[in-house]
Amino acid sequence: MLNLYGVGWMVRRRAVLVAPPGAAGCRCFMRLSTILAHKNGYATPRILLPLAFLRGQVEIAARTRGECKLPNYDRRWLAFEAQLAEWMRAFERPGIEFCAGYRRIPGFPVSGFRADGLLTDGKCLVALEVEVRQTHPDTNVGKYWLLSEHHAYERVVLFHVYTPAFNSYGWRMQLGQFYARKMQVQLPFEYVLLDRRSDVDVDATFRDVTSIVGARVEREFPEISAVNRR
Numbered sequence: 001m002l003n004l005y006g007v008g009w010m011v012r013r014r015a016v017l018v019a020p021p022g023a024a025g026c027r028c029f030m031r032l033s034t035i036l037a038h039k040n041g042y043a044t045p046r047i048l049l050p051l052a053f054l055r056g057q058v059e060i061a062a063r064t065r066g067e068c069k070l071p072n073y074d075r076r077w078l079a080f081e082a083q084l085a086e087w088m089r090a091f092e093r094p095g096i097e098f099c100a101g102y103r104r105i106p107g108f109p110v111s112g113f114r115a116d117g118l119l120t121d122g123k124c125l126v127a128l129e130v131e132v133r134q135t136h137p138d139t140n141v142g143k144y145w146l147l148s149e150h151h152a153y154e155r156v157v158l159f160h161v162y163t164p165a166f167n168s169y170g171w172r173m174q175l176g177q178f179y180a181r182k183m184q185v186q187l188p189f190e191y192v193l194l195d196r197r198s199d200v201d202v203d204a205t206f207r208d209v210t211s212i213v214g215a216r217v218e219r220e221f222p223e224i225s226a227v228n229r230r
Contacts, residue, residue, distance in 0.1 A: 066141045076202045077165040081130040084161070085117040088128060091217055091224055096121050105143070107151025109122050113143040124220045128213060131166040138175040141191070145183050154188060157220065158214050161194045163205075192216075 085100040092098035097106060097120050103128055104112045105127075106120055117128040129140040137160070160176065180191035194212065199205045218224050 017182075057179070068093065074096040074164075074202050078132055080163055080165075080202065080206070081116050081132050083206060084128060084130055084209065084213075088117040088119065088213070088217075091119055091221070093224070096221055096224065105147060107147050107153070111151075112150070113147070116140075119217060119221065120153075121221060125153050125156045126217055126220055127158045128208045129158065129160050131160070131168075133163045133165060133167065135168045136172060137162070137166070137168060138172050138179060141179045141183070144189065145179060145187070148189075150189050155190070155217060155220070156188065157190045157192065159192045159194060159209075159216075161209055162197050164197050164199060166197060178180070 024155045037098070066152060089098050098118070099105060099115060099120075100117045102114065104110055105115050105118065106122070106125075115127050116130045119126050127144065129137075131140070134140065141158065141160065144158055147153075147156070155193050158180070160180075162173065164223070166173075177191075177193065180189075180193075183189040184191060192212075
């Protein structure tokens with residue numbers, strides 16, 4: 001751990017610094033980030049703009065590898081995942097199970113993977129994975145590959161939503177899509193990528209995503225469609 005007028009953590013060559021307020025704090029941050037950048041083989045530091053202001057302190061992330069993306073987005077994106085899960089929960093009914101949060105994906109052991117939101121009748125599974133600050137979006141795809149060894153679903157449909165708050169290493173997104181292509185060849189698996197990283201209006205994106213996912217939910221579970229038509 002490095003400490004220079006502030007606090008710094010080094011984890012897997014990524015430095016996260018919390019600098020004290022004022023010009024002195026900014027100067028100490030710049031000196032330390034430059035040291036870290038040179039130490040890791042870069043001619044200049046790679047720095048993200050301030051992420052948050054809390055009690056007069058500026059939290060700044062200095063990334064020494066991967067893509068440098070500026071966190072210029074509506075903070076409501078951070079609640080987007082939970083809002084979609086609550087919307088999906090409304091489809092739950094006898095014979096159709098909803099899972100999210102701490103409930104493991106049906107088919108996995110109790111300690112197995114979770115989903116941001118899913119519906120299943122035991123034969124078909126419609127899943128929703130939302131990338132907000134998840135650093136391993138590829139895992140959100142690959143875990144359904146592993147699921148096939150625990151439960152043989154007749155069909156798995158995965159909606160993978162990327163939001164403007166996604167700031168992980170760009171290759172991880174490509175790795176997730178690579179997994180999906182392989183899975184679609186080997187398994188009864190369908191991957192639907194919803195790349196909304198450039199979206200601005202949170203509410204409009206919510207309406208659009210729920211419209212797309214909702215249509216597929218009604219298609220896969222006719223009993224839901226029948227109820228909605230009443």
